[in-house]
Amino acid sequence: xxxxxxxxxxxxxxxxxxxxxxxxxxxxxxxxxxxxxxxxxxxxxxxxxxxxxxxxxxxxxxxxxxxxxxxxxxxxx
Numbered sequence: 001x002x003x004x005x006x007x008x009x010x011x012x013x014x015x016x017x018x019x020x021x022x023x024x025x026x027x028x029x030x031x032x033x034x035x036x037x038x039x040x041x042x043x044x045x046x047x048x049x050x051x052x053x054x055x056x057x058x059x060x061x062x063x064x065x066x067x068x069x070x071x072x073x074x075x076x077x
């Protein structure tokens with residue numbers, strides 16, 4: 001979160017896989033990863049409207065939260 005609270009972390013183990021553009025993740029991820037190359041790193045700052053909106057994702061993500069993710073693209077198919 002923008003206040004520094006970490007609600008999720010994946011730095012070890014299996015990478016997080018999803019199909020880009022299939023709606024399997026929040027819209028901010030589907031939009032923010034476009035154009036990345038294998039091994040690329042990016043910070044995604046995702047406004048609430050492209051994340052969990054007014055409802056949030058209790059108990060970890062409050063309503064209207066802007067989310068910040070530091071990501072690295074490990075592989076794509």
